[in-house]
Amino acid sequence: MSVAPKMPKCWRPETKAHKFCPGCGHGLVLKALGEAIDELGIQERTVFGCDIGCSLLAWDFFNIDTVQTHHGRTTPVITGIKRANEDVIGIAYMGDGGGYAIGSQHLVNAATRNEKITVILVNNTNYGMTGGQMAPTTLPNQKTETSPYGRDVEATGNPTQGPEMVAAITPDTAYVARGTVANVRQLKKFMKRALENQISGNGFSFVEVLSGCPTNWRTNAAETWKFIEETMPQYFKIGEIKVPGEKKEG
C-alpha cells in the first residue's frame, strides 16, 4: 500500500499526480506557492492565472479559480482582474519565454505601474513546452533546438536578468526576489513575502524561480540538480533583490 504524500491544502487532490514530466521543477514551485497560500489563508480570495508554456499544465492544479491565458498574456489578464476587483489576490504564473520574451512588454509595464499583483516566473533556461528552444535565459554556449551550436552571446545577447530589471523599474514599495527549487523553504518565504506585499496593497511583487527541465536538457537526476544548484546560480544570483522597508535575505 502506498501512502499519498502530504499536499498543500489548496492543491486539488483529484488532479494529482500532476501533468509535468518526472523530475520537472514546476511541481516544486507550485508546492512552495501552495504552502504560502495556505499559511496566508488566502485560498478563497486568490485567482491563479497560468500562461501558455508548461505552466498551462497547472490549469486544474489548485482548488482555486484559475484562468489559462495566452502565451505571454497572463500578466495583463491578472492585472485586469485586480483592477476590476481589488479584493482578489492575483497571481500570474509563467515561464521565462512567456515572461521575458513574448510577454516582456507586459512585465515591464505592469512593474512600472506598480500593479498590485504577484508574478511568479519559472526560469528553466529554455522553452519547455515547445520542445526546448532557446529562451532569453538560455546560458552562454548552451545548446538548444534553436541554438544547436550553443548560444552565441555575440549574436543573441546574454541571459536576461529579470528580477534585476524589474527591481530597476519599480518603486520602493515593490518586492522582487529570485529563488530556486533547490531551496524550497527559502522559496516559500519569498512567495509569502511577495503575496504579503500584494495583500497589504503595497505594490508589485515578482519572484523568479530557478527550475529544472530534465526532458529538454536531456539530463538525468544528478545532472539536473547539478545544473540547477551549480551552473544556473553562476548567471542568476539567488536572493531578495528588493524588499520594501526591510533588510534583504540572501
Next chain:
Amino acid sequence: MADKPIEGEKRVFMTGNEVVAWAALAAGAEIMYGYPITPQNEIMHYWTRLAPKYGRKFLQTEDEISAGFTTIGGVLAGRRAFTATSGPGNTLMQEPMSMAEMMRIPVVQVVTQRGGPSTATVIYSQQEVTMTCFGGNGEGARIVYSTSTHQELFDYTIKAFNTAWKYRFPTHILGDGYQSKMRESLTMYDPASRGIEMVPTEPYVAKGGVPGIDRDPNHLRNTYNTEDELYDVVMGIMSDWEKYAPEIAEYQEFDAEDAEVLIVAHGVVTRAVQAAVKELRAQGKKVGHFRPVTLRPLAEEQLRKRAENAKVVLVVESAYGQLCKIIANSLYGLTTPIKKVLKPGVGVTAEEVVEEVSKLL
C-alpha cells in the same frame, strides 16, 4: 562552405517541416526570422542546423509580432527573407502582414495551421484560412498557396519567393500540422536544374549612393492624410491585384467536367476527396472535385463554370465554413445549391466523403 544545398535532384523521405527548410535553402532564402510554436518548430530547427553551412542567417525574435516585422526589415534590405508560424502566432503576425500588404513588401510566410480559436490544439486544422487570406485591417491583397503534399510544400515554397518578388504581394504557404509532422516521399531539386530562375531581389533601403545627390531618397510610408489620398493608394493596390489575379490563380480538377456533385476542398483534405472521387466514379457516380491551389486569388471563373453545370456543390473542410465563405462568395448568382461538411480542427477521411456524397445522390 558548401555551395548549393541540393545538387540536381534527390529523392527523400522526410517531414513537411524539414521539406520547407530545404526548399527555402534551395530557393536561396537568405534569412529566416521566427518564434517557436508547434507545429512549426522543426522548420526553425532544421533551418538553424543547416543555414550556417550555406552562409544563411537566422534570428529568433521575442515574439511573432517581431518575427513578422523583422521579416519585413529583411525584405526592405533586399533579401529573400521568410518566417513561419501557426495559430496564435499567425494572429500576432497580422499586424506586420497588413503593413506588407499596404506597402507591397514581398514577405514569405509559412503557416502550419493548428486548431483554433485561441491556443486550442497544436495538431491540425484549416481554421487559418480567413486570417491568412484576409487578416488585418486591409483588403486581402495576399497570395495564398494551400499545399496538400510534401512535393507541393517543396515546389510552392520555392515558388512563393518568386511570386512574392515578381508581383510584390505578401505570399503565404498555407500548410497544416499534419503536413508538418508526417513523413512522405518527394523529389527535392535545385531550381536551376529544372530551369526555374529565381526572381532577383532588390533593396528598398540602403540602395547605395547618397540620397538627394546620387538618387532620390526612398521614403516609404503607410500613413495618408486624407480619405481621398488613401482611396487612390488602395485602389492602386487592388487594380494591380485584379490585373495579376488571373495569372497567379491555380487550381486542380478531378473528373470535374461532367460532375453532378462537385466537391470543393483545399489543402490536405483534397487527398481524401480525390480518393473518394475515384471510388465513387468506380461505382458509376458522376462525382468530381475542384481543388483551389491558391485560396487568394481564387480561380473564380473556372470554379463557376464547373459549379454551374453541377447539381450540387459540396464544400468539405476542417473548419466551420472558412473555405465555404470564399466559395459561396465566388458562386454568387448561380442557383446550384451548396452543401457543407464542416469539421473544425478535425481531419477528413475518404470514407466520410463517400458517405456524405452518397447521401446527396
